[in-house]
Amino acid sequence: MVIAETCFDCFIPYPTSEGYIPEHLSTKRRFEEFIRLEWEVGLDAKKEFHPEIVLPNLSYDFIVDELFFMKKSYDKIRNEISEEKKTVIQFAIPLMWSHVEYAKALIARYEYQLTNKKDTVDLEATVKS
16 A cells, blocks of 8 residues: 555656646656667667567558657657756656556555545555554
């Protein structure tokens, strides 16, 4: 339960302009490392579009389109960082259904609240138990 609440505490303060929890939340340093170590060398694209996970017979045009949108998004973030408009990096529309950590945190919170008949979580009590 403590892990679930810690998880929530990390990303709840950073909703998107629409109020969603961002799919990716990062620091400037980590984003720059990602660009240098994964994006610029093509590793991110290899992972995202690995033949074993891409739908069979998917037109390469779809992959090119997605790579274009990814590059456009990353370039925008780089510009915002360089202009010091951002200190916390949020990117991509939320895909909460694909994030096991978020789902596990929700389930853990729900089970705790159901078991303890409470709407909130007492972290101090939970840590002690």
